[in-house]
Amino acid sequence: MIRVVLVDDEAYPRMLLKELLEENFHDIDIVGEADNADDAYELIEEEEPDMVFLDIAMPEKTGFDLLHMFDQPEFEVIFVTGYDQYALDAFQHFAIGYLLKPIDGSMLKEVVLNAQKRIESKKSNEHIQQLLDHLSNANHKTNRIGIPTMEGLDFVELDEIIRCEGDQKYTKVYLTDKTSILSSYNIGEFRRMLEHHHFFQCHKSHLVNLNHVRKYNKEGTLHMSDDSSVPVSKRKKIEFLSQLPRL
Numbered sequence: 001m002i003r004v005v006l007v008d009d010e011a012y013p014r015m016l017l018k019e020l021l022e023e024n025f026h027d028i029d030i031v032g033e034a035d036n037a038d039d040a041y042e043l044i045e046e047e048e049p050d051m052v053f054l055d056i057a058m059p060e061k062t063g064f065d066l067l068h069m070f071d072q073p074e075f076e077v078i079f080v081t082g083y084d085q086y087a088l089d090a091f092q093h094f095a096i097g098y099l100l101k102p103i104d105g106s107m108l109k110e111v112v113l114n115a116q117k118r119i120e121s122k123k124s125n126e127h128i129q130q131l132l133d134h135l136s137n138a139n140h141k142t143n144r145i146g147i148p149t150m151e152g153l154d155f156v157e158l159d160e161i162i163r164c165e166g167d168q169k170y171t172k173v174y175l176t177d178k179t180s181i182l183s184s185y186n187i188g189e190f191r192r193m194l195e196h197h198h199f200f201q202c203h204k205s206h207l208v209n210l211n212h213v214r215k216y217n218k219e220g221t222l223h224m225s226d227d228s229s230v231p232v233s234k235r236k237k238i239e240f241l242s243q244l245p246r247l
Helices: 011-024 037-047 063-068 084-092 105-137 187-194 234-241
Strands: 002-007 028-034 051-055 076-081 097-100 144-148 153-157 161-167 170-175 180-183 199-203 206-209 213-217 221-224 229-231
Touching (some): 002 011, 002 037, 011 105, 028 037, 037 051, 037 063, 051 063, 097 105, 161 187, 187 199, 187 206, 199 229
Parallel strands (some): 002 028, 002 051, 051 076, 076 097
Antiparallel strands (some): 170 180
């Protein structure tokens, strides 16, 4: 299922769009709606949708303002607006699609199908890249890494790392000796370094050493060997459960 969020300050256009999507696409799950940028930001952070239908002209903050609130949007965007002059700006923001109100059903199908292809392509490319990275690193495994800090490098054994927690541009690395290291690398850099060493990114801000997972609650929480609790995002639950045979 493709998870979708609708963002429009007007309720009636949202209702019409929701009806069109539900009538024409059985593989789309509308996980939430918002009528302003701030609420939309919180909703997107919580639900982690694959696709967002976004009105441009909204009070106080525009659809573009909403996009600027994300460091790296990980969802496809389809702009929906009644103002044609925004078209050029929309494409400059790399929108997958652009719909004018009132929405034309055939145009809606076209842009949604294109967006679905891009979403599936991204997932496929990620899997291919993971395989290639794994093969290229198969003969270059190490049990020790250097963690960049403000002072230099701290060298630690991989088994000593329990988890990593991202905080904007920094990452806090928690170790088995109950100390932690604040690194100048962001969580994405740690994912790239550690994902082939039995580490798993269970949430956009959390990377865990699977060897230190002690319990999983079906509500979506991991309990680690240091008694800490780490959330598992909705998008990552199935992928995490597929790791269970390896634990």
